[in-house]
Amino acid sequence: MSIRTRLAASFVTLFAVALLAGCETGPEVKSEAPAPQTVAVAPQKAKPGLPALPKGASVITIDEVKTLVAKGPEVGNYLMFDSRPASRFHSGTIPTSLMLPSGEQEKLDKEGKAPALLGADKNKLLVFWCGGPTCPFSIKGAELAIKYGYTNVKVFSGGDPAWTKAEQPFVSSPKFVKDDNILLIDLRSADKFAAGHIPRALSLPAANLDKYQEENWPSFKGAPLVFYSDNQADVDKALELMRDYGLSKATYFPGGLERWKKLGYQVETGPKAAPAKLTFIRKLAPQDIAIPDFIKLLDDPNVVVLDVRGASERTTGQFKGALNIPFEEISTRYKEIPKDKTVIIHCATGIRSSIAYETLKAKGFTNLKVLNANVKFENGKYKITE
Numbered sequence: 001m002s003i004r005t006r007l008a009a010s011f012v013t014l015f016a017v018a019l020l021a022g023c024e025t026g027p028e029v030k031s032e033a034p035a036p037q038t039v040a041v042a043p044q045k046a047k048p049g050l051p052a053l054p055k056g057a058s059v060i061t062i063d064e065v066k067t068l069v070a071k072g073p074e075v076g077n078y079l080m081f082d083s084r085p086a087s088r089f090h091s092g093t094i095p096t097s098l099m100l101p102s103g104e105q106e107k108l109d110k111e112g113k114a115p116a117l118l119g120a121d122k123n124k125l126l127v128f129w130c131g132g133p134t135c136p137f138s139i140k141g142a143e144l145a146i147k148y149g150y151t152n153v154k155v156f157s158g159g160d161p162a163w164t165k166a167e168q169p170f171v172s173s174p175k176f177v178k179d180d181n182i183l184l185i186d187l188r189s190a191d192k193f194a195a196g197h198i199p200r201a202l203s204l205p206a207a208n209l210d211k212y213q214e215e216n217w218p219s220f221k222g223a224p225l226v227f228y229s230d231n232q233a234d235v236d237k238a239l240e241l242m243r244d245y246g247l248s249k250a251t252y253f254p255g256g257l258e259r260w261k262k263l264g265y266q267v268e269t270g271p272k273a274a275p276a277k278l279t280f281i282r283k284l285a286p287q288d289i290a291i292p293d294f295i296k297l298l299d300d301p302n303v304v305v306l307d308v309r310g311a312s313e314r315t316t317g318q319f320k321g322a323l324n325i326p327f328e329e330i331s332t333r334y335k336e337i338p339k340d341k342t343v344i345i346h347c348a349t350g351i352r353s354s355i356a357y358e359t360l361k362a363k364g365f366t367n368l369k370v371l372n373a374n375v376k377f378e379n380g381k382y383k384i385t386e
Helices: 005-022 060-072 086-091 102-110 138-148 159-165 175-179 191-193 205-210 232-244 254-261 291-297 328-337 349-364
Strands: 057-059 078-082 098-099 126-130 153-156 183-186 201-203 223-226 303-307 342-346 366-372 375-380 383-386
Touching: 057 138, 060 126, 060 159, 060 201, 086 098, 098 383, 102 138, 126 138, 138 153, 138 342, 175 254, 191 303, 205 232, 291 342, 291 383, 328 349, 342 349, 349 366
Parallel strands: 057 153, 078 098, 078 126, 126 153, 183 201, 183 223, 303 342, 342 366
Antiparallel strands: 375 383
16 A cells, blocks of 8 residues: 555545545546447356356456465466557566467467467466456457366456556566666666666666655656666565556566666666656657547547447447447448548557557558547546546
């Protein structure tokens, strides 16, 4: 539990009603709530309206996942797979997870193959997860593992939203540290930093963290900050502070400089102290649209909002006039999408919309944009966050 969470605990009862009324309120634009949908009955361990677990799979709780991660794959005798697209894995995954996008599994399945990452032991615990209860990727991953004879398959249906809510850390990949637009912070002493550090890193010794208040960190709360150190306690302290300050995309690079060197990557030397005010310049991908720009275009007659969520997800609301085609049907129903208008694709987290973008691009669509953000509907209103 973070510092601010502990300090606020005594006031929860007094302000609960006010917080619940205000924290989920989005822009004062009402969404269009569709008529209730008929949803197939899910298996016993799946909640109604959510993707059904494949036969032979079961749910694993967040407490069980935390226990496994604390033990590690060897002691815990498990393998855990991040079923989201590769870019999501690289930017932040649950510790000990292996990258196995469900799309890659499906490609191999068409060739009659199972991924080598699943291993030879068909009885070992395999855990699949993705972007939360409505995300279909972990379901597909588990289904394909069972198809190839694996007998101990579980789905962490809470996925990264539940891991975030539990204030658990995410780790970034070497590729993300090396190539992406990030703020990389070395928490070791200034002397150790000068003797050798990961390129692009800034030196901010953990002993000085308390001198940096919220105003010293980037104002953009979605800024991808990556920390590393040779002391995990320092990393934990930094991540707790970032949660306090609302910097939701903060992760760490496990193994720090020693792991970096073992991977054969370049090391720099010399001092490079972090400035008093840390700034981050956001760079949207060419297909991405900023949240304020998306909101401005909602009523534009030359814009089509393409909602690729499932029918059960839309029961809580949708953008007025949106075209609804579930993600898994895009490749067969793409002709329903007009090519003479700007098409902005959205889902619940940005994962499925990004994949739908690639599918439509391959079908010849050129005027496409993606709302790469979290979208939530409640009480006839929407909330969009990074």
